[in-house]
Amino acid sequence: MYADGNRPPANPGWEEEEALDIEWAHAVAPHAKIVLVEAADASAAGLYQAVDKAAALHPAVVSNSWGMPEFSEESFYDGQCKLTDAVCTQSTGDAGYPAGYSSTNPNALAIGGTSLQLDAGGATLGETAWSSTGGGLSYFEKRPAYQDGVQNSAFRATPDVSFVADPNTGVAVYTTATGRALWLEVGGTSLSAPVWGALLTDADQLRATAGKPHLSVAGPNGDTAHGDVYALGGKLNDVTSGSNGACGAECTAGPGYDTVTGLGSPLAGVDTALAAMK
Known part of the structure; x- marks a missing residue:
């Protein structure tokens, strides 16, 4: 589906990204109906036109694996993810500190990335922050209510949660973006966002x-998406080591919420x- 009704020019980078998002969302939610909406271009206006087109289909989630540097007028677009029956998931980016927009949008669930340490058999030995995950404090967005008592800054902190993103333990993606069929090993927060x-x-x-309503940020019970995710407690693995830059505490993972991996990564049963929540 095309956001403005016109097919955008072929773009191998976009096509690889689309294959990653669709295939791995489907791997985790195999019975989900997935609709791809392509933006006309990579501008904020073009991308949010695509978000609007997707939201009009009333999905459970609008997954976004794109980002751009923050800008002073970004709050103009925040309302596009203030949905009554859906949640925008948004990757924090793969360039380390800081996070980009629109992961700093307080109406989006911002998803960062981790690295897994595996043994020869593939079993998990440990999990740390991925050094390239986006994260940090917004320059412009104020701290939302769901972060009251979680972090002390007056500004929106990202990410909210994380998932493994290190390309060294990437996932298999099938694509024909280059004109021939390829299996690729792919990682990044572009994996984390659709998985969440x-x-x-x-x-x-x-x-x-x-008989419960969808998780959302503006539904009949308020912002259940952030409220419930922030109440997951032991259903998240608290990632307490690793960093995504050289900015001191803001770039260093530690116990509890941090601006590198957020609350942590999902465990079985999340x-x-x-x-079970409201």
Whole structure:
């Protein structure tokens, strides 16, 4: 689906990105209906036109794996993700500190990245912050209420949560973007955002069975998306080591919430935990 009704020019980078997002959202939520919406261009106006087009379909999640440097007028676009029946997941970027827009949008669930340490058999030995994950304090967006008591800055902190993103333990992606069929190993917060989107979709399916509304930021029960995610506690792995830059404490992971990996990464059962909440 094209945001402005016109097919944009072919772009191998976009096509690889689309393959990653669709295939790995589908891997985590295999029965989900996934609709790809392509923006006319990579401007904020073009990208948010695509968000609007996607939101009009009333999905559980609008997953976004794009970003740009923050700018003073960015709050003009914040409302596009203030949805009554859906959640925008937004990658924090792959260039380290700081995070970009629109992960700093207080209406988006900002997703950072981690690195897994694995043994020869593929079992997880540990998890640290990925050195290239975006994260940090916004220059312009004020601290949202769901971060009161979590972090002390007057500004919106990112990310909210994380997922493994290190390309050294990347995932298999099938693409024909270059004109021939290829299997690639891909990582980045462009993986983290759709995976969290799929987890929220799984939770929403369970919530629907229980007669509960979708997680959202502006639904009948308020901002359940952030409120419930921030209440997950032991269903998240608290990532306490690693950094994404040379800015001191703001770039260093530690116990509890931090501006490198947020609250941490999902553990088994995070979808059922979200389904059980308000």
